[in-house]
Amino acid sequence: xxxSGLQAPRCALQSTNRSSSSQGILMYGATAPVEHDGKTWxxxxxxxERLMDLFHGAFALPFMGAGIVLFSLVMLFVFAACAYITVGxxxxxxREVSESAAAISPRSLHSRLQVSSIPSEVVPxxxxxxxxxxxxxxxxxxxxxxxxxxxxxIAADPWQxxxxxxxxxxKNLLENAIQHALKALRxxxxxARTT
Numbered sequence: 001x002x003x004s005g006l007q008a009p010r011c012a013l014q015s016t017n018r019s020s021s022s023q024g025i026l027m028y029g030a031t032a033p034v035e036h037d038g039k040t041w042x043x044x045x046x047x048x049e050r051l052m053d054l055f056h057g058a059f060a061l062p063f064m065g066a067g068i069v070l071f072s073l074v075m076l077f078v079f080a081a082c083a084y085i086t087v088g089x090x091x092x093x094x095r096e097v098s099e100s101a102a103a104i105s106p107r108s109l110h111s112r113l114q115v116s117s118i119p120s121e122v123v124p125x126x127x128x129x130x131x132x133x134x135x136x137x138x139x140x141x142x143x144x145x146x147x148x149x150x151x152x153x154i155a156a157d158p159w160q161x162x163x164x165x166x167x168x169x170x171k172n173l174l175e176n177a178i179q180h181a182l183k184a185l186r187x188x189x190x191x192a193r194t195t
Contacts, residue, residue: 027049028046029047030045031043
């Protein structure tokens with residue numbers, strides 16, 4: 001740095017860029033006036049083209065590429081975490097409804113799914129499921145009444161039935177019992193002919 005008699009305005013930074021060739025090596029130079037304690041100083045910097053190429057090729061470009069890759073990986077992780085949390089939060093009411101539906105068994109057909117905490121887009125589906133449960137409960141009650149009547153103690157006069165209708169009724173009851181019974185249950189039928 002060299003003092004100079006030139007008065008540059010305070011806090012003003014002026015710079016000039018120049019290039020020159022020294023012994024066949026291209027040099028880039030810059031000069032900037034700096035004012036300090038009422039005196040103007042000139043800051044000068046000269047860099048060869050080879051050093052600039054080294055900085056760009058060996059440092060700037062590789063570190064910039066690594067920075068872009070690292071930033072992309074961090075952003076991908078942040079996006080994946082946000083998506084996981086958002087989807088989990090969004091699907092929580094559906095999981096609860098699904099667990100409630102799975103808890104309904106043939107012995108608890110009177111249970112219904114609650115529509116208060118689920119998204120409005122799923123409410124028609126849950127309402128349809130509840131109506132199907134109601135119809136199934138009505139059918140189950142009707143079948144129970146028929147079975148209770150058939151198992152009631154028979155009075156002195158045995159009741160008469162159409163053999164083909166009775167066969168169809170028993171066949172349907174047996175098929176439904178086999179198809180809808182839990183795997184752990186065993187269906188057992190005893191038929192006896194009385195004359």
